[in-house]
Amino acid sequence: MSSASMDGSSSQKSRGRRSRTDAGGGAVTLRDVAKLAGVSVATASKALNGQPQVRAETRARVVRAAEQLSFSPNTLAQGLITQRSGTVGLLTSDLEGRFSMPILMGAEDAFGVDEISVFLCDARGDNVRERHHLRALLSRRVDGLIVVGARPDARPSLGRDLAVPVVYAYSPSADPRDLSLVTDNVGGARMAIDHLVQYGRRRIAHITGDATYGAAQDRASGAVDRLAEHGLELAGDQPWFGSWSEAWGRGATRMLLQRCPDLDAIFAGSDEIARGVLDVLHQEKLAVPSQVAVIGFDNWNILAANARPPLSTIDLNLEQLGRLAAQRLFAAIDGDVGSGVETVPCRLVTRESTAPLG
Amino acid sequence: MSSASMDGSSSQKSRGRRSRTDAGGGAVTLRDVAKLAGVSVATASKALNGQPQVRAETRARVVRAAEQLSFSPNTLAQGLITQRSGTVGLLTSDLEGRFSMPILMGAEDAFGVDEISVFLCDARGDNVRERHHLRALLSRRVDGLIVVGARPDARPSLGRDLAVPVVYAYSPSADPRDLSLVTDNVGGARMAIDHLVQYGRRRIAHITGDATYGAAQDRASGAVDRLAEHGLELAGDQPWFGSWSEAWGRGATRMLLQRCPDLDAIFAGSDEIARGVLDVLHQEKLAVPSQVAVIGFDNWNILAANARPPLSTIDLNLEQLGRLAAQRLFAAIDGDVGSGVETVPCRLVTRESTAPLG
DNA sequence: CAGGCACCGGAAAACGTTTTCAGGAATTCG
DNA sequence: CGAATTCCTGAAAACGTTTTCCGGTGCCTG
Numbered sequence: 001m002s003s004a005s006m007d008g009s010s011s012q013k014s015r016g017r018r019s020r021t022d023a024g025g026g027a028v029t030l031r032d033v034a035k036l037a038g039v040s041v042a043t044a045s046k047a048l049n050g051q052p053q054v055r056a057e058t059r060a061r062v063v064r065a066a067e068q069l070s071f072s073p074n075t076l077a078q079g080l081i082t083q084r085s086g087t088v089g090l091l092t093s094d095l096e097g098r099f100s101m102p103i104l105m106g107a108e109d110a111f112g113v114d115e116i117s118v119f120l121c122d123a124r125g126d127n128v129r130e131r132h133h134l135r136a137l138l139s140r141r142v143d144g145l146i147v148v149g150a151r152p153d154a155r156p157s158l159g160r161d162l163a164v165p166v167v168y169a170y171s172p173s174a175d176p177r178d179l180s181l182v183t184d185n186v187g188g189a190r191m192a193i194d195h196l197v198q199y200g201r202r203r204i205a206h207i208t209g210d211a212t213y214g215a216a217q218d219r220a221s222g223a224v225d226r227l228a229e230h231g232l233e234l235a236g237d238q239p240w241f242g243s244w245s246e247a248w249g250r251g252a253t254r255m256l257l258q259r260c261p262d263l264d265a266i267f268a269g270s271d272e273i274a275r276g277v278l279d280v281l282h283q284e285k286l287a288v289p290s291q292v293a294v295i296g297f298d299n300w301n302i303l304a305a306n307a308r309p310p311l312s313t314i315d316l317n318l319e320q321l322g323r324l325a326a327q328r329l330f331a332a333i334d335g336d337v338g339s340g341v342e343t344v345p346c347r348l349v350t351r352e353s354t355a356p357l358g
Numbered sequence: 359m360s361s362a363s364m365d366g367s368s369s370q371k372s373r374g375r376r377s378r379t380d381a382g383g384g385a386v387t388l389r390d391v392a393k394l395a396g397v398s399v400a401t402a403s404k405a406l407n408g409q410p411q412v413r414a415e416t417r418a419r420v421v422r423a424a425e426q427l428s429f430s431p432n433t434l435a436q437g438l439i440t441q442r443s444g445t446v447g448l449l450t451s452d453l454e455g456r457f458s459m460p461i462l463m464g465a466e467d468a469f470g471v472d473e474i475s476v477f478l479c480d481a482r483g484d485n486v487r488e489r490h491h492l493r494a495l496l497s498r499r500v501d502g503l504i505v506v507g508a509r510p511d512a513r514p515s516l517g518r519d520l521a522v523p524v525v526y527a528y529s530p531s532a533d534p535r536d537l538s539l540v541t542d543n544v545g546g547a548r549m550a551i552d553h554l555v556q557y558g559r560r561r562i563a564h565i566t567g568d569a570t571y572g573a574a575q576d577r578a579s580g581a582v583d584r585l586a587e588h589g590l591e592l593a594g595d596q597p598w599f600g601s602w603s604e605a606w607g608r609g610a611t612r613m614l615l616q617r618c619p620d621l622d623a624i625f626a627g628s629d630e631i632a633r634g635v636l637d638v639l640h641q642e643k644l645a646v647p648s649q650v651a652v653i654g655f656d657n658w659n660i661l662a663a664n665a666r667p668p669l670s671t672i673d674l675n676l677e678q679l680g681r682l683a684a685q686r687l688f689a690a691i692d693g694d695v696g697s698g699v700e701t702v703p704c705r706l707v708t709r710e711s712t713a714p715l716g
Numbered sequence: 717c718a719g720g721c722a723c724c725g726g727a728a729a730a731c732g733t734t735t736t737c738a739g740g741a742a743t744t745c746g
Numbered sequence: 747c748g749a750a751t752t753c754c755t756g757a758a759a760a761c762g763t764t765t766t767c768c769g770g771t772g773c774c775t776g
Contacts, residue, residue, distance in 0.1 A: 027521075029762060040726045045764060055724060075498045076434045076443060077762035080731045085434060087498075090478075096660075097459035105480055113479075113490045117498060120448075120478035121471075122463055132471045140433045140445075140475060163385075246664040272664065279666065282641070302454075302661070306604040306630065308637065387732060398756045403734060413754060435732035438761045720775080729766085736759085744751070 028069045037065035048073070079141065088329060089119045089137035091130065092148040098300070099170050099318060100148050106322020107146060110330070116143075125150060138163065144329040146322075147171070152182055153214040165332030169325040170318075172341050179338045181325050185215050188314040188346035189222030192267050192295050193230070195312070195348055200357035201265035201293055203235040207252040207277060208269025209244035216241060219269050219297060235263040244269075249276020257284060264292055264357060271296040271303040274311055278353070282308075289355040299349050310351035317347055386427045395423035406431070437499065446687060447477045447495035449488065450506040456658070457528050457676060458506050464680020465504060468688070474501075483508060496521065502687040504680075505529070510540055511572040523690030527683040528676075530699050537696045539683050543573050546672040546704030547580030550625050550653050551588070553670070553706055558715035559623035559651055561593040565610040565635060566627025569599035577627050577655060593621040602627075607634020615642060622650055622715060629654040629661040632669055636711070640666070647713040657707050668709035675705050 034044035039062060047054045047062035054062075065071075079085040090107065092100040100120070107118060119137060123130035137145065144164050149155050149171020157175035158166055166173075172180030196204050206223050209216045220239035227234060236256050242248035249268060253276065256263065268274035274296030278288060286292050288309060296304055299315035321344045328338060392402035397420060405412045405420035412420075423429075437443040448465065450458040458478070465476060477495060481488035495503065502522050507513050507529020515533035516524055524531075530538030554562050564581050567574045578597035585592060594614050600606035607626060611634065614621065626632035632654030636646060644650050646667060654662055657673035679702045686696060 031762080041763080042727075042765080043725055046725090049764080051765095053724065058724080072493065072497045074438070074762050076437045077731085078764075079434045080432070080438060080733090080762080081764050083731080087477075097455040101455035101459070101480075104478065105482075108480060113487065114494050117477045117479070117494055119445075119475045120462065121475070122459075122466060124463075129471065135430065136472050136475055139430045246666070250666070272660070275664075300660075302630070302658075306633070308604070308608070389732080399733080400735080400757075401755055404755090407734080409735095411754065416754080432732050435761085436734075438732080438763090439734050441761080718776090721773085722771105723773100724771085725769090727766105727768085730764085732761105734760085736757105738755105738757085740753100740755085742751100742753080745749085746747105 028071050030071070030073065032069055033062065033065045033071050036069065037062040084143055085141045086115065087117050087119060087140065087142045088144045088146065088326075089121060089133075089140075089142045090146050090148065091121050091123060091133055091137070092150075093123045093125045093130070094148055094150040099150070102318035103146070103148055103169055103322035103325065106319040106324070107326040109319075110323045110326030134158065144333050146325050146329060147173075151213060151215065152185065152218075165329060165337055167325045167329045167332065169321055176341070177339050179328060179332070180341045181321055181328065182341060182343055183316045183318070183321065184343045184345050185218035186222035186225075187343070188297060188316075189219040189267070190226040191346060191348050192297070192314055193223050193226040195350070195354060196265045196267065196293060196295060197227075197230050197232070199265075199293060199354060202232060203260065203263040204232070204265040204267055205235040205256050205260070205263050206239040206267045206269070207249060207256065207273055208239055208241055209248070209273065211241035213244075216269055223267055235260050239269075242273075244272055246272050246276035246279070249273035250280045251276075253277045253280040257286075265354075266292060266294050268294065268296045271298045271300045271307075271311060271313055274313070274353075275303055275307055278307055278311070289353050293354040293357075295354055304349070304351070307353065309353050312351045312354040313349050315347040315349050317344055320344060386429050388429070388431065390427055391420065391423045391429050394427065395420040442501055443499045444473065445475050445477060445498065445500045446502045446504065446684075447479060447491075447498075447500045448504050448506065449479050449481060449491055449495070450508075451481045451483045451488070452506055452508040457508070460676035461504070461506055461527055461680035461683065464677040464682075465684040466680075467677075468681045468684030492516065502691050504683050504687060505531075509571055509573065510543065510576075523687060523695055525683045525687045525690065527679055534699070535697050537686060537690070538699045539679055539686065540699060540701055541674045541676070541679065542701045542703050543576035544580035544583075545701070546655065546674075547577040547625070548584040549704060549706050550655070550672055551581050551584040553708070553712060554623045554625065554651055554653060555585075555588050555590070557623075557651060557712060560590060561618065561621040562590070562623040562625055563593040563614050563618070563621050564597040564625045564627070565607060565614065565631055566597055566599055567602035567606070567631065571602075574599060574627055581625055593618050597627075600631075602630055604630050604634035604637070607631035608638045609634075611635045611638040615644075623712075624650060624652050626652065626654045629656045629658045629665075629669060629671055632671070632711075633661055633665055636665055636669070647711050651712040651715075653712055662707070662709065665711065667711050670709045670712040671707050673705040673707050675702055678702060 030041050030044050034041045043054060044062050047059040090104055094100045121133040123133055142164060145166045147168045152170055154174040155171045157173040157178050168178055168180040172182050206220060208220055224234060236259055240252045242252055266277050268277050274294055277294055281288055281292055288294055296311045296313035299313045304311040304313045388399050388402050392399045401412060402420050405417040448462055452458045479491040481491055500522060503524045505526045510528055512532040513529045515531040515536050526536055526538040530540050564578060566578055582592060594617055598610045600610055624635050626635050632652055635652055639646055639650055646652055654669045654671035657671045662669040662671045
């Protein structure tokens with residue numbers, strides 16, 4: 001071997017040829033494998049890819065050579081000719097990673113590890129950064145894109161002329177011709193209400209976050225509607241909108257206890273708010289759940305599981321959403337592009353902050 | 359799932375030539391640009407890459423053609439010949455993304471968006487999954503790797519024969535010849551103590567997490583040592599190890615209040631623990647910070663900023679750690695490989711749970 | 717024994733770039 | 747005016763694969 005080019009002496013970049021038994025996925029190429037196995041590159045390729053037109057004995061020889069050199073095929077070259085990079089881009093605007101991470105994990109599950117790798121790009125809510133990332137990803141010839149928003153409201157479409165399929169997760173695209181996957185906030189709220197009603201609660205209040213969030217509206221209307229179907233009304237007359245914070249949870253609870261001291265359950269629009277609610281209930285010596293039941297939303301584990309008592313809540317099934325996004329993306333890559341908004345159901349997580357009355 | 363896929367009629371692979379004004383980073387290649395500009399591929403390449411050997415007028419023509427076709431160079435092909443993929447792998451085992459996300463963001467900052475893209479892989483603490491991801495990343499010819507651990511204790515090295523440089527972040531590698539970047543737990547603890555002492559506190563207790571964590575040990579010993587330098591001792595005689603949970607924070611605080619009712623500050627080993635501490639202090643009607651000051655560790659925003667009162671804490675500077683990791687990786691890629699463990703200083707975040715005594 | 721067939725392996729083109737090298741035109745100099 | 751120099755452009759090789767096609771065996775069949 002080594003013959004090839006002894007130019008190494010001069011060049012400043014000492015990319016010298018590796019020794020024969022090069023460990024690690026170094027610069028060993030299919031040619032090296034072929035040479036060691038005593039076959040041509042073409043045959044080596046076919047042998048390793050399980051093509052039928054190669055004798056078993058030959059194949060074995062090639063495979064042995066490959067692992068002896070710990071050959072690892074150059075995915076870039078493969079992608080160049082197959083026109084598939086085997087990568088997808090996950091474009092998020094979610095600072096905390098609260099939503100992206102579970103979705104990423106779901107997606108990783110759905111794509112096999114050795115099939116697809118994921119580029120993660122955080123646009124940080126900045127539009128120009130998003131365009132930059134988009135350019136970069138397209139330039140890398142990703143096979144598809146998953147766009148994860150920071151909040152469950154519609155976001156501008158990336159556009160319809162994009163050369164690769166796109167799936168929007170969590171934040172739907174404003175363009176209904178795109179395919180979007182979102183959590184079922186209405187359904188989740190109904191679950192929460194059903195749970196409380198089933199436990200004998202009748203005077204249920206709802207404290208939730210910023211009214212400009214679609215999620216807040218959906219959860220509130222889901223709650224109101226479902227209560228109505230049970231022949232009930234919201235304690236405190238209306239949903240209390242505010243902000244997604246513990247502080248608001250505390251403030252709203254104090255106010256609420258003034259207005260209707262006889263309530264027996266509070267449905268909080270998020271786990272953060274629920275923490276604030278719990279805090280004030282303790283302060284006011286109201287026992288949870290025996291006097292007042294509390295249920296949250298999101299199943300943000302660090303908040304919900306560590307609450308006192310541990311918080312019943314509605315899980316968003318984000319990981320499943322990620323898996324689904326990946327599956328839909330796969331389908332789209334294979335030519336089966338969908339459109340519209342698809343909804344992923346929530347899941348009730350029962351802990352100790354809710355219990356049957358009496 | 360509408361129309362679209364009904365192309366099945368004819369060829370299954372409809373890779374036809376695009377129309378001239380193809381928008382989106384489609385299949386438009388440098389050849390197309392060259393043709394439109396009336397030059398050769400070679401010249402087009404040089405023109406776009408700012409090579410000096412091309413006339414200004416020609417360059418302009420090429421550039422115009424390129425943007426007219428919205429040409430976007432195929433990074434795979436580029437990587438194939440330059441031997442640089444322009445990608446790095448971020449290999450994490452950190453489920454929640456509590457540590458990975460800030461580090462990822464720091465790394466993204468340090469790499470320019472259009473220079474380097476990041477593959478994010480979550481091994482979920484599973485060793486074989488990690489090997490798989492590693493294989494895949496090497497196969498994709500990443501230019502480097504950042505390995506992010508889930509806890510700040512040494513982890514097994516990926517090995518020294520890896521063909522690409524590796525930087526370990528948060529969890530150091532067990533092999534001292536690797537380069538690792540970690541947070542300064544000892545220094546952070548000293549900061550916390552200094553802060554409390556400066557505010558006139560003298561009877562300071564320390565409640566912290568799992569004793570098997572290096573972080574717990576480091577923070578504890580940092581606290582003890584620094585107190586000693588101030589001529590003080592830990593209230594409650596020793597650091598109280600337990601678990602990284604609110605529940606332990608609550609339990610330990612109750613116990614501590616029994617043993618030394620006169621303490622005037624609690625240094626918690628994490629923000630979670632601090633939340634538990636605050637909870638019990640309220641319950642016992644001890645005013646924070648006037649009677650007892652509380653300081654946490656981690657600056658986990660959702661916990662610290664929303665506490666009542668907002669929690670002073672020690673920030674881990676994870677984003678900076680990520681930036682630094684990226685810089686070190688760059689250096690290593692350029693041949694300047696380092697080794698050993700480098701420490702990133704913490705930062706004191708003052709909120710309302712600490713204040714001068716009296 | 718000639719022709720057909722199944723089987724196996726190799727040569728070569730292709731993917732989309734970058735880079736080296738050579739050559740033509742225009743300019744300058746002696 | 748011829749030669750040397752500078753400037754620009756293009757042809758071709760290279761990167762590491764996959765895939766198509768073709769040719770050479772050896773074997774069976776007529």
